[in-house]
Amino acid sequence: MSISRQEVEHVAKLARLELDESEKELFTEQLNAILNYAAKLNELDTENVKPTSHPMPLFNVMREDEVRPSSPIEDVMRNAPDEEDGQFKVPAVLE
Amino acid sequence: MSKMEKGDLTLSLFDLRLPQLHDQLSRKELTVSDLVDHAFQRIGQVDGKVRAFLALDEERARKTAREMDEQLSRGGERGLLFGLPAGIKDNIVTERLRTTCASRFLENYDPIYDATVVKKLRSAQSVTVGKLNMDEFAMGGSNENSGFHPTHNPWNLERVPGGSSGGSAAAVAAREVYFALGSDTGGSIRQPAAYCGVVGLKPTYGLVSRFGLVAFASSLDQIGPITKNVEDAAFVLQAIAGHDPYDSTSANVDIPDYTGALTGDVRGLRIAVPKEYIGGGVDPKVKEAVVNALGVLEKLGAVWEEVSLPHTEYAVAAYYLIASSEASSNLARFDGVRYGVRADNPDNLLDLYVKSRSAGFGPEVKRRIMLGTYALSSGYYDAYYLKAQKVRTLIKQDFDRVFERFDVVIGPTTPTVAFRIGEQVGDPLTMYLNDILTIPVNLAGIPAISVPCGFVDGLPVGLQIIGKALDEMTVLRVAYAYEQNTDHHKQRPQL
Numbered sequence: 169m170s171i172s173r174q175e176v177e178h179v180a181k182l183a184r185l186e187l188d189e190s191e192k193e194l195f196t197e198q199l200n201a202i203l204n205y206a207a208k209l210n211e212l213d214t215e216n217v218k219p220t221s222h223p224m225p226l227f228n229v230m231r232e233d234e235v236r237p238s239s240p241i242e243d244v245m246r247n248a249p250d251e252e253d254g255q256f257k258v259p260a261v262l263e
Numbered sequence: 264m265s266k267m268e269k270g271d272l273t274l275s276l277f278d279l280r281l282p283q284l285h286d287q288l289s290r291k292e293l294t295v296s297d298l299v300d301h302a303f304q305r306i307g308q309v310d311g312k313v314r315a316f317l318a319l320d321e322e323r324a325r326k327t328a329r330e331m332d333e334q335l336s337r338g339g340e341r342g343l344l345f346g347l348p349a350g351i352k353d354n355i356v357t358e359r360l361r362t363t364c365a366s367r368f369l370e371n372y373d374p375i376y377d378a379t380v381v382k383k384l385r386s387a388q389s390v391t392v393g394k395l396n397m398d399e400f401a402m403g404g405s406n407e408n409s410g411f412h413p414t415h416n417p418w419n420l421e422r423v424p425g426g427s428s429g430g431s432a433a434a435v436a437a438r439e440v441y442f443a444l445g446s447d448t449g450g451s452i453r454q455p456a457a458y459c460g461v462v463g464l465k466p467t468y469g470l471v472s473r474f475g476l477v478a479f480a481s482s483l484d485q486i487g488p489i490t491k492n493v494e495d496a497a498f499v500l501q502a503i504a505g506h507d508p509y510d511s512t513s514a515n516v517d518i519p520d521y522t523g524a525l526t527g528d529v530r531g532l533r534i535a536v537p538k539e540y541i542g543g544g545v546d547p548k549v550k551e552a553v554v555n556a557l558g559v560l561e562k563l564g565a566v567w568e569e570v571s572l573p574h575t576e577y578a579v580a581a582y583y584l585i586a587s588s589e590a591s592s593n594l595a596r597f598d599g600v601r602y603g604v605r606a607d608n609p610d611n612l613l614d615l616y617v618k619s620r621s622a623g624f625g626p627e628v629k630r631r632i633m634l635g636t637y638a639l640s641s642g643y644y645d646a647y648y649l650k651a652q653k654v655r656t657l658i659k660q661d662f663d664r665v666f667e668r669f670d671v672v673i674g675p676t677t678p679t680v681a682f683r684i685g686e687q688v689g690d691p692l693t694m695y696l697n698d699i700l701t702i703p704v705n706l707a708g709i710p711a712i713s714v715p716c717g718f719v720d721g722l723p724v725g726l727q728i729i730g731k732a733l734d735e736m737t738v739l740r741v742a743y744a745y746e747q748n749t750d751h752h753k754q755r756p757q758l
Contacts, residue, residue, distance in 0.1 A: 179640065183632050183636040185633070212654060217653040219655070220652055223732075224732070239375055247601065248601060248602065249604075250605065
């Protein structure tokens with residue numbers, strides 16, 4: 169199993185990252201080293217092993233559907249890079 | 264009093280155990296303002312060298328101290344951690360105190376709420392003095408991945424303090440704070456505690472709320488204390504453990520009185536020592552320190568036996584696939600819309616996401632997002648992510664089997680002592696392999712502590728004591744019994 173430079177470019181696109189030429193080269197090399205190491209897992213027969221997504225048994229947590237106060241809008245907007253009328257402002261999505 | 268004597272006094276106060284400090288406060292030999300003064304004085308003296316802090320909260324800390332001193336003069340109930348200056352890892356949000364995760368992306372992030380652990384510390388009445396450096400978003404084991412500056416090991420300033428909670432461990436070792444909070448996803452509390460010669464406890468997954476901990480890998484992350492001794496770790500754990508309705512993975516269990524574990528009695532205790540933990544990759548001198556520690560426990564009436572955790576060698580590979588996959592999902596929230604870096608003049612919304620993320624994240628964070636995105640992507644999910652989750656099951660079963668016959672598992676916390684700053688940069692895989700003895704514990708979700716057990720070439724060695732899920736009592740009992748019969752924890756670095 170190995171990852172090509174084209175795949176690195178594709179994955180970067182999926183991850184919403186922009187890599188420069190030297191990053192592409194470095195990541196291709198480093199990800200290949202990591203994935204080659206990860207191939208070690210194939211030594212193990214896991215045909216009948218159930219996956220563990222969580223170390224502890226998980227249960228749905230339910231609560232009463234009651235109205236509760238939420239954070240004041242001025243607090244929520246405190247870290248906004250751009251805002252208008254209590255809303256986060258971003259470039260137009262539709263032309 | 265001469266300047267030097269005052270400095271010595273400050274240091275000796277830092278060496279007092281928590282109940283001793285409480286006694287001195289009760290007898291009015293000491294005020295909370297004194298303690299807070301000493302902390303900032305010490306930070307002023309040494310943090311230029313250690314560089315453990317990313318932000319200080321001096322004004323608020325001094326005000327809190329004055330209020331506590333008034334409370335002290337009135338008398339009445341006091342919190343469990345009354346008056347103790349504390350530092351908090353910078354991935355735990357603190358209202359109106361800059362929280363960056365050591366990432367340029369969050370350079371100016373001003374949280375609008377406190378994490379549950381921060382609220383709990385406030386009701387236990389410790390005093391937050393500042394925020395501590397770390398590897399960016401907790402990804403790393405050396406603090407070299409901080410987006411701001413590396414932290415230095417107080418025992419040798421050319422060495423790393425470990426990571427990712429390197430600032431937390433270094434600040435405690437340098438006596439800048441009485442205790443610190445860290446977080447541990449693959450060893451990030453225990454490994455820096457070992458490298459810096461202090462005590463670090465990773466509780467059972469779910470025992471301490473993660474609400475307000477900026478998520479790295481949600482099925483592995485856990486907050487815990489870093490302290491100078493085991494007794495203080497028990498007190499801090501008492502203050503922060505407990506069910507939280509704001510964390511859906513929080514364990515809904517009764518919290519025992521952890522100070523009840525401080526008996527010193529380990530007679531009849533059954534210790535498992537995995538041969539994989541003292542094998543080839545472990546520095547022989549580190550192994551020797553661990554074998555000596557087992558000798559101490561044996562003298563106290565414990566028995567030990569070599570066992571096998573056969574899937575240990577697969578833990579690092581499984582961990583990096585799982586943790587990176589979870590990280591790639593968790594870090595999708597950093598898109599430049601609601602907080603953090605936003606790139607100037609984006610062409611469109613997609614361009615805003617891409618440019619903001621690419622400008623804000625450092626190389627290790629990008630690498631892990633890439634690895635995780637790949638492992639979760641169509642066509643590779645079964646081969647990588649699902650496979651890793653199955654191997655996680657095998658690793659958990661290794662521990663289950665050993666715990667049928669034994670009370671604790673003991674080994675070194677790390678294969679070597681702290682390495683040189685810069686030594687492993689550029690070789691992520693070697694860096695990842697430093698975590699081989701701590702990672703299996705996170706995959707299994709069980710508790711473990713690192714306590715100082717000696718020195719190799721002047722650098723501290725950590726002894727790792729691993730327990731059954733929710734059996735922090737036994738972990739603390741063994742750690743305390745060992746510590747009380749040694750004096751490694753009483754050594755402090757010369758700065």
